[in-house]
Amino acid sequence: MSTRRPDTTRASTEAALTPTAKVILGMLAFGKQTGYDVKQFVDKTTRFFWAASYGQIYPELRRLEEAGLARSQPEPSGARARTVYTLTDAGRTALHDWLASGEDTAWELRDEGMLRLFFSDSASPDERLAIVRGSIARHRHKLEQLRAIEAGAAEGSPGPYLTLQVGIRMTEATIEAWEATERRLREQTGKE
Amino acid sequence: MSTRRPDTTRASTEAALTPTAKVILGMLAFGKQTGYDVKQFVDKTTRFFWAASYGQIYPELRRLEEAGLARSQPEPSGARARTVYTLTDAGRTALHDWLASGEDTAWELRDEGMLRLFFSDSASPDERLAIVRGSIARHRHKLEQLRAIEAGAAEGSPGPYLTLQVGIRMTEATIEAWEATERRLREQTGKE
């Protein structure tokens, strides 16, 4: 098995998955059924590193069906409309191909706290300290949320569990990095 | 009823700064002069936590001037067009207000490696390991880039320097977190 690049020849006729398609495919494989379902679970789990909104999810579900990666069937609960989605074989393949292809792994961070610190020469020492403390507070809050998930997380499925562990360690370390900065600033200025 | 946005209340008439406005204001305060200049420096420094493209920068510079936060003057170098921007007092104030306001500190991460790990129950153990190793490789590469910046970074201006330190520590810890996951997987499967 050589390192097969996405050949234009055959088999790769499929358009690349959109970002939201990736979560949805995964969530459907995970047993999630409706758009609502997917959204709830995203908000409980992946949101820290991969968010999605209804405005993306519902249209994308339809697109996935058009593309033959998912199949929908109406399963109303009483008189309440409800559409259940399942992966097709093509969908399962697409998910697997994406998981197995190490290509173009997106990584993107938008951290306003870091941007503020970067420009903090335009602020007073006290304001700089406030920026640092603000970041610490926010990351601590995030850590609490992650730990809350941890508490209720069965170790049953390794994927989510391992991911949570990485997220927790990353966040702990981020807090430490910011705390080190705080210490540095306090030492320099001798401030409280 | 009209969608009332918090505008016409005098005291803080200024519309909120767009994301790109924040980098630009900071960069101008930092002594950067042209759009090109701003872009080069962003790519060398903040890009890891706050990116910006020409397609945003040039229009935003004009908007900032319209809003009275920046002033432009043509300073061609020879026959080559060149527009130099400077902060106005209002611009300096806006920058400072943003730095000092702890409100709504955006933090957003998009990490495809984590998403893959999350869904890796749909992959084989070997593929899961490959996902983890891919993440490690990518973060190591980023760390190298950060260290390269560090080498050439004068400690002169504390803001950028402190930010770089935070970034380096964060990245180191992220690598460790992923390596711990790799170890865990190797222990479980007894794989190479």
Next chain:
DNA sequence: CAGGTCATGTAAAGCGTTACATGATTTT
């Protein structure tokens, strides 16, 4: 004189959130 850098910009497309709108069902 070729290739790199300086310098400016635009158009189209993609991605994403927010806010709105609707109504059924379940829980308190």
Next chain:
DNA sequence: AAAATCATGTAACGCTTTACATGACCTG
């Protein structure tokens, strides 16, 4: 009976990248 949750969707808007287009200046 009210409030929360389940469930689906759209329209408007905002942000961002990508790809294109142009041309001057500098360095080897």
